[in-house]
Amino acid sequence: MSKPRITVIDYGLGNLLSVQRGLEHCGAEVLLTSDPEAVVSAERAVLPGVGAFASAMQSLTAYGLVPALQALASKGTPLLGICLGMQLLLDESEEFGHTRGLGLIPGRVIPVPTKTAHGETQKIPHIGWNGLVPAESRRDWTDTLLQSNRQGEAAYFVHSFMAVPTDPQHRLADCFYGGQRIPALVNRDRITGCQFHPEKSGEVGLKILRAFCAD
């Protein structure tokens, strides 16, 4: 069997090496590119990203990658957005004013609540390992990228904003922070976004990357 080929989109932001090494560890052949044509023709693509939403969108625009990603998504190519890359999949973000996103999953990016469910101040960014649970619209994770994961397994999060899909059916997994649900994994057709870092979540994350390589 040939190796799955995964195109990792390089738009000048973030720690691509870890994503690349994680995918390679899962048996993939990784191509790093900022070329829109290579992105459109990808077999599978990963959109990584750390940092600020607006500068990421500026950078994607400057590389001509916005239409490329939209074309890739409409072809039904598997696409995985990680952390900021997940947030970019939505319609718009409230980080530092309003910025339009890629619009591949309807919804908005809003701040992680600064208060817990009991009204106490909580630490922002939300940093650390947190357990994954099925979103309210889900019973389990059958036939999803999380099919090999146990409920409650922890993944590594680092973020101050969160991506909230308009349609609850697009939420696959959440985590709880300060007693409140935060979307951890969102999905629409072949487009998936995870707020946590699968490449930094040990075996729990590698299982998700393996599922993506086989998707």
Next chain:
Amino acid sequence: MQQNFRLIARLDIKGPNLIKGIHLEGLRVIGSPAEHALRYYEQGVDELLYMDCVASLYGRNHLAEIVRSAAENIFVPMTVGGGIRSINDAIQILRAGADKVAVNTAAVANPQLITDIARRFGSQCMVLSIEAKQITPQRWEVYTDNGRERTGLDVVEWAKRGVLMGAGEILLTSVDHEGTRKGFNIDLLRAVTAEVSVPVIASGGMGHAEDCVAAARDGGADAVAMADILHYKRATVGDIRAHAKAALLGVRDYEQA
């Protein structure tokens, strides 16, 4: 009560070697950083913290190599510090696979560096490393260069200022407790955690598994950095996690594969 309390393995690096000192001095070679890091990853450590304790230009290049090769088979977050003096240094280390940089000496010399790193990479990436020495029962002074140079700065004031300037996390090392196995400096931790809103990593003095419970419960820490206890195999990460869990501390559920 903390949720997601983190167990971090701290690897002090000198040249190509993993080393360990007492009060950050009298360094002894422990062995290969790669072997130890992989062992802690397999034991289920939550994060790795690499600190170059000579912080020379050569040392830092070594460190980038060590981090780059660790990124091949270790898939948990890595924080790297020691000798990071500029945005460019931070870029090099992040490109090598690090997730966060820890800055001490250069931040004291040029606090603007904290803001520059936070603006460029996000505050979650900017760990302010503070080396604290006790001067009176409730006062601590900031030291730099691995506890060698005094700064005249008050630890609590510096921590608050660092957070205002953009630090997303504080690594708080008690030079007095470091390498002594006598437990964390709880008063120091409490003084800082009471005043800052960002996560604080307790470092220096972890002698027994129960010390991490005290750091969380009494000190308000969000994480512990462990070195001696792991390097000398006095406990595994799993032992410490089991102890923390039994004490009802909110740690990550981890089942060894």
